[in-house]
């Protein structure tokens with residue numbers, strides 16, 4: 133099986149490249165400098181991972197999981213069968229996820245080792261989309277699963293708008309040049325909605341042109357960055373009042389707090 137090759141993004145100590153899965157998932161691979169071993173994030177499907185790593189002559193060091201949804205975890209068992217049951221699987225402290233060997237119970241600094249690779253990372257609890265959702269900050273690369281997308285955010289399946297608001301704040305407060313690696317290519321549809329919410333946002337309009345070109349060339353629109361998301365993502369604009377008039381008009385109700393604006397914006401997108 134030959135797989136579509138996407139360019140890697142270079143960070144100081146590692147490179148990151150995506151493996152496409154299902155219709156619009158990216159399984160991000162983290163390849164430490166001068167190593168033939170990689171870590172994969174959220175392998176919902178094992179087959180494309182096995183195909184890509186075989187083609188690139190890479191081995192699997194370890195697996196990182198952000199939350200329990202099947203399209204992020206469904207490949208764990210088959211990857212362990214293929215690459216060996218000793219492969220460490222780090223993820224939320226949620227017994228519902230089959231195959232996690234190292235549950236990560238609290239936020240903070242971790243040093244993960246597997247094979248001859250080490251990852252130093254900061255773990256963030258980011259509940260909202262699900263209650264068990266975590267995000268991994270490795271140097272200046274954030275792997276945030278379904279919490280924040282380019283120009284959008286994850287649906288509220290389990291958490292409250294207040295929880296999602298706090299989670300998005302954690303991401304918004306990271307250094308502006310932090311690269312953001314969400315698990316889905318939802319950018320064009322998110323941009324379409326974002327333009328309804330913020331019709332006068334020039335940064336949003338110009339990035340939309342860029343994103344359309346990338347997708348025409350079948351290239352990922354990701355990674356994004358904190359700076360870009362602060363400029364174009366309406367879900368990160370709930371703190372200021374710019375969204376209040378359009379939300380009040382749409383829902384015929386007051387949109388007078390940040391959490392209310394996030395909740396109304398999310399419901400609007402859910403019904404689009």
Ligand SMILES: [Zn+2]
Pocket residue numbers: 199201261278
């Ligand atoms: Zn999900």
